[in-house]
Amino acid sequence: MRRLLEIALGIITSIGGFLEVGSIATSAQAGALFRFQLIWPIVLGTICVICLIEMSGRLAAISHHALPAAVRKRLGFNYYIVPLIAETFVDLLVLASEIGGACIGLQLMTGISFQWWAPLVAVVVWATLWYGNFGIIEYGVSLLGLITLVFVVAAFKLHPAPADMFKGLIPTLPTHEKSRYWFLVVSMIGATVSPYLFNFYSSGAVEDNWDEGDIWPNRISATLGMGFGGLVSVAVLICAAMVLHPRKIDVNDYTQVALITSSPLGIRGFWIFGAALFIACSGAALELSLDIAYVYGQTFGWKWGENEKPGNATRFSMMFTLFIAVASIFSIVGVDPLKLTLFSTAITCVILPLIVFPFLVIMNDEELVGKHKNGMLSNGVVFAIVVIAFVLAIVAIPLELLGGS
Amino acid sequence: MAGKRVHLEGLLGRKVIDLDGNNVGRIEEFRCEERDGETVITHFLLGRQGLIERLSIPGLAYSALLPFGARKGQVTHKIPWDKMDLSDPKHPKLQGRKEEVEEIE
Amino acid sequence: MDLVRDVLDSQLIDENMRPMGMVDGLTIELRDNAPPRIVFIECGFPVLARRISPKFEPIVRWLGRRFGLRRGRVMRIAWSKVKFVNIDTKVIIDAERTPALRWEQALCEHIIRHIPGSQ
Numbered sequence: 001m002r003r004l005l006e007i008a009l010g011i012i013t014s015i016g017g018f019l020e021v022g023s024i025a026t027s028a029q030a031g032a033l034f035r036f037q038l039i040w041p042i043v044l045g046t047i048c049v050i051c052l053i054e055m056s057g058r059l060a061a062i063s064h065h066a067l068p069a070a071v072r073k074r075l076g077f078n079y080y081i082v083p084l085i086a087e088t089f090v091d092l093l094v095l096a097s098e099i100g101g102a103c104i105g106l107q108l109m110t111g112i113s114f115q116w117w118a119p120l121v122a123v124v125v126w127a128t129l130w131y132g133n134f135g136i137i138e139y140g141v142s143l144l145g146l147i148t149l150v151f152v153v154a155a156f157k158l159h160p161a162p163a164d165m166f167k168g169l170i171p172t173l174p175t176h177e178k179s180r181y182w183f184l185v186v187s188m189i190g191a192t193v194s195p196y197l198f199n200f201y202s203s204g205a206v207e208d209n210w211d212e213g214d215i216w217p218n219r220i221s222a223t224l225g226m227g228f229g230g231l232v233s234v235a236v237l238i239c240a241a242m243v244l245h246p247r248k249i250d251v252n253d254y255t256q257v258a259l260i261t262s263s264p265l266g267i268r269g270f271w272i273f274g275a276a277l278f279i280a281c282s283g284a285a286l287e288l289s290l291d292i293a294y295v296y297g298q299t300f301g302w303k304w305g306e307n308e309k310p311g312n313a314t315r316f317s318m319m320f321t322l323f324i325a326v327a328s329i330f331s332i333v334g335v336d337p338l339k340l341t342l343f344s345t346a347i348t349c350v351i352l353p354l355i356v357f358p359f360l361v362i363m364n365d366e367e368l369v370g371k372h373k374n375g376m377l378s379n380g381v382v383f384a385i386v387v388i389a390f391v392l393a394i395v396a397i398p399l400e401l402l403g404g405s
Numbered sequence: 406m407a408g409k410r411v412h413l414e415g416l417l418g419r420k421v422i423d424l425d426g427n428n429v430g431r432i433e434e435f436r437c438e439e440r441d442g443e444t445v446i447t448h449f450l451l452g453r454q455g456l457i458e459r460l461s462i463p464g465l466a467y468s469a470l471l472p473f474g475a476r477k478g479q480v481t482h483k484i485p486w487d488k489m490d491l492s493d494p495k496h497p498k499l500q501g502r503k504e505e506v507e508e509i510e
Numbered sequence: 511m512d513l514v515r516d517v518l519d520s521q522l523i524d525e526n527m528r529p530m531g532m533v534d535g536l537t538i539e540l541r542d543n544a545p546p547r548i549v550f551i552e553c554g555f556p557v558l559a560r561r562i563s564p565k566f567e568p569i570v571r572w573l574g575r576r577f578g579l580r581r582g583r584v585m586r587i588a589w590s591k592v593k594f595v596n597i598d599t600k601v602i603i604d605a606e607r608t609p610a611l612r613w614e615q616a617l618c619e620h621i622i623r624h625i626p627g628s629q
C-alpha cells in the first residue's frame with residue numbers, strides 16, 4: 001500500500017513538475033507557427049527523458065550515489081571538468097529564464113513590470129530552499145504545479161481534430177520557415193531533456209534513501225509521470241495551434257501566450273495562466289538552484305542535502321544562494337525572458353552529449369548498479385539518445401543564428 | 406630511485422616504450438594488493454583495454470563505443486612492477502621487450 | 511584493487527561517516543627491489559589543477575595563498591589511515607580536526623550562522 005501511494009505521488013509530482021518556462025515557450029511558438037506539425041519533438045524528448053530519468057533513479061537506488069559523483073568517479077576529473085563548467089553556464093541561463101518566467105507570471109496578474117518582481121521571486125525561491133526541506137519541494141511545489149493541467153482543460157475545450165494531431169506525431173519536413181522549424185525542434189528537445197533533471201532526480205532519490213525496492217516504483221512513476229507531463233507540453237502546443245495559428249500570431253512575448261488559455265476559458269483562463277506560469281517556473285527555479293548545489297557538493301565531496309540545515313552543509317547552501325542571486329540579475333536588468341528562454345533551451349542541446357554519454361558507462365558498471373545494470377535494449381536506447389544528442393549539439397548553434405530570432 | 410615519490414595520476418595516460426623503442430601502450434590502471442601491512446602496486450595495465458577495464462564497459466555498451474574510437478580485441482599489456490622503469494616518470498620504460506610481457510585480450 | 515577505478519576520484523568519508531572531500535590524487539613511493547607503495551591520498555584544488563595541466567598548479571596555489579583558507583596547501587592523508595575502499599574511501603580520521611572542513615567552518619562562522627533558520 002505504501003509503495004502504491006509512493007508511485008501515485010511520484011506520478012503526480014512528475015506531472016506537476018514537468019512543465020517549465022522552456023516547454024511553455026517552445027511549445028507555444030511551435031503551435032503558433034506550425035500548428036500540430038511539431039508534436040513529434042515533444043514525444044521524442046519525452047521518451048528520451050523517461051529512459052534517462054529511470055536510469056538516474058536506478059543508479060541512486062542501488063549505489064546510493066547520484067549522477068555527478070558517479071560520473072566523476074568513473075570518468076575521472078579531467079573528463080568531468082568539461083560538463084561541470086558547461087552545466088554551470090547552462091543551468092545559470094536556464095535558472096535566469098525560470099526566474100524571468102515566474103516574474104512574467106506575476107506581471108500578467110498584477111500589471112507591474114517583471115523587473116520589479118525579480119528580487120521578490122529570488123527571495124521566495126531562496127527562502128523555500130533555506131527554510132524548507134526536500135519534501136516541500138518534491139511534494140508541495142510539484143502538487144501546486146498541477147495547476148498546469150489548465151492547458152489540458154483548455155486543449156479539450158478547443159476541440160482539436162484528432163486526425164490532425166496524430167499527423168503531428170510523425171516527423172515531416174517544413175513547407176515554410178525551414179530554419180525556424182529546425183530551431184524549434186532543437187529547442188523543444190532541449191527544453192524537455194534538461195540535464196538538470198537527471199542530477200536533481202538522482203540526488204533527490206539519495207535524499208529520500210531509495211533502495212532496491214524502489215526500482216519498480218521508479219520505473220512506473222518515471223514512465224507515467226514524465227509521459228503525462230509530456231502530454232501537458234503537447235496540450236500547450238495544441239492550444240497555441242488552435243488559438244494563435246489561425247490569428248497568425250507569432251509569439252514574441254508571454255502576453256500573447258496567455259491567449260491560449262484566456263481564449264477558451266475567458267478571464268479566468270488569463271489569471272490561471274499567470275498563476276501557472278509563476279508556479280511552474282518557480283518550481284523549476286527551485287530544482288535548478290538545488291541542482292547546481294548538488295553538482296558542486298558531489299563533485300568536490302562536500303556535505304550536501306536539502307534535508308540538512310544550512311549550518312550543517314554550508315558550502316552547499318552558499319552555492320544555491322550565490323546561484324540564485326546571480327541568475328536574478330538577468331531579470332533585474334531587464335533581459336527579455338522569452339528570448340533568454342529560447343536561447344538557453346537551444347544551448348542546452350550543445351552540452352547534452354556530455355551529459356548523456358556517461359550513462360553508457362555508469363549504467364553498465366557492476367560496482368555501481370550491480371545486477372541492475374542496463375540490458376541490451378536500454379543500452380541501445382542510450383546509444384540512440386547519444387547519437388541524437390550529438391546531432392543536436394552540432395546543429396544547435398547554426399540554427400540559433402539562422403532561426404533563433 | 407629509492408624513496409622517490411611520484412604522483413600516480415601524473416603517470417596516467419603516459420606512453421610506455423620498450424628497450425627497442427617500441428610503443429607498448431599508455432598506462433591506464435594500477436593493480437595493487439596488500440603485502441606486509443602496506444598497499445603495493447603489483448601490475449601496470451597498459452593500452453586501450455586498460456581504460457576499458459577501468460570503465461567496465463561490457464557487451465553492447467562497449468560495442469556502442471566503437472564509433473567513438475574504441476577497438477575490440479585491442480591487445481593490452483599487463484606489466485609487473487619490476488619490469489617498469491619509472492626513474493623518469495614522464496617517460497616510463499619497459500625493462501624488456503614488448504613481446505616478453507603478458508598480453509590480455 | 512585497481513587504484514584508478516576504485517580509489518581515485520572517490521568520495522572521502524571520515525570515521526564519523528562525514529564527507530570530507532574527494533580523492534583528488536595519490537602519491538606512490540618508488541623503492542629499490544620492492545614494489546612501489548602507496549604513501550598518501552591528496553586533496554585540494556592545486557591537485558585538480560595539476561591533473562588538468564601542470565601549468566595551472568602554480569596559479570591555483572598562488573590564488574590559494576592569496577585568498578584561500580588553506581594557504582594554497584594540499585591536504586595529505588597517510589594511506590595507513592584508509593580503513594576500506596568500496597564506492598567511497600573511508601579513512602580513520604576525524605574530519606573536524608583536519609583542514610578539510612576549514613571552508614565549511616569559516617562560512618558557518620562568518621556568514622551562515624548569522625542568517626535566521628540556519629541551525
